[in-house]
Structures are given as C-alpha cells and as structure tokens.
Amino acid sequence: MTHSTISLPPLHDGFLRGFLVKDDQVRLFVESVSGETFTVLLSGVKRFNVDGFAEGNIILDCELLASPEIPNDLLVALNHGGTSNKELEQLRAAVADGTYRLFVISPSYGATVVALIKGLSVREGTFMD
Structure with missing residues (x-):
C-alpha cells in the first residue's frame, strides 16, 4: 500500500485515550x-468507525494510506459491516482517485480505528474545540 508522507508522532505502544x-x-x-x-485532527471525514474501544487501547500501528489496495476487512469496517461489493468498490474508488485517504489505527489491545x-x-x- 502507498503510505502518505505526513509525519505522525511515534505512537507504537502508546494509547488511544478517546475521540470526539x-x-x-x-x-x-x-x-x-x-x-x-x-x-x-481528521477533516473531511466521509466514513469513520471505531471498533473494540476498551480500557487500555494500546496502539500497535498508525497509518495514513493512499493506495486503492485496501484490505477488504478495512473496507467492511468503513461500510459499518456492510459487504456489498458495489459499496466496497465505491469506497476503494474514493481512495484510488485521490479524493480521500484511509487513516488506520491498528491495536495491540482495544480499539481499531478506520476513517x-x-x-x-x-x-x-x-484540544477539544
């Protein structure tokens, strides 16, 4: 997958404390x-899903992806569990044409975030506001 060059802080073994x-x-x-x-701060959010939020929420990896080679499990999460091929391909196309990027937090424990x-x-x- 193509990764964006935006600089994210070192979050491996860090924590997701919350979201707004x-x-x-x-x-x-x-x-x-x-x-x-x-x-x-995520802006222009078209789809957002947090699954498994719990105490702890230890971060394994944090990525910003800009390639249409998105694993289907992430597309299904973005589609809130929906598995319609047409809907999944529309989400993939939104990344492929450069309109959107995929942000992912993969956990060691707790929440998976896809947006x-x-x-x-x-x-x-x-910052709350």
Missing part, C-alpha cells in the same frame, strides 16, 4: 508511550 466527532471532523486523543499527548478522510493534522496536547 463533530460534523465531518474527528479528534483522536492519543498518548505516546513516553506520556506526550497529541490530538490527531476515510480528506485531511489530517497533529497538534501537541489535547
């Missing part, structure tokens, strides 16, 4: 293993 959804924006509140806090987004930025600290 407002209109087409999502704020993910994360903490590095060294205790630094960050707000990952179809137009933009991403990172701020140090926790």
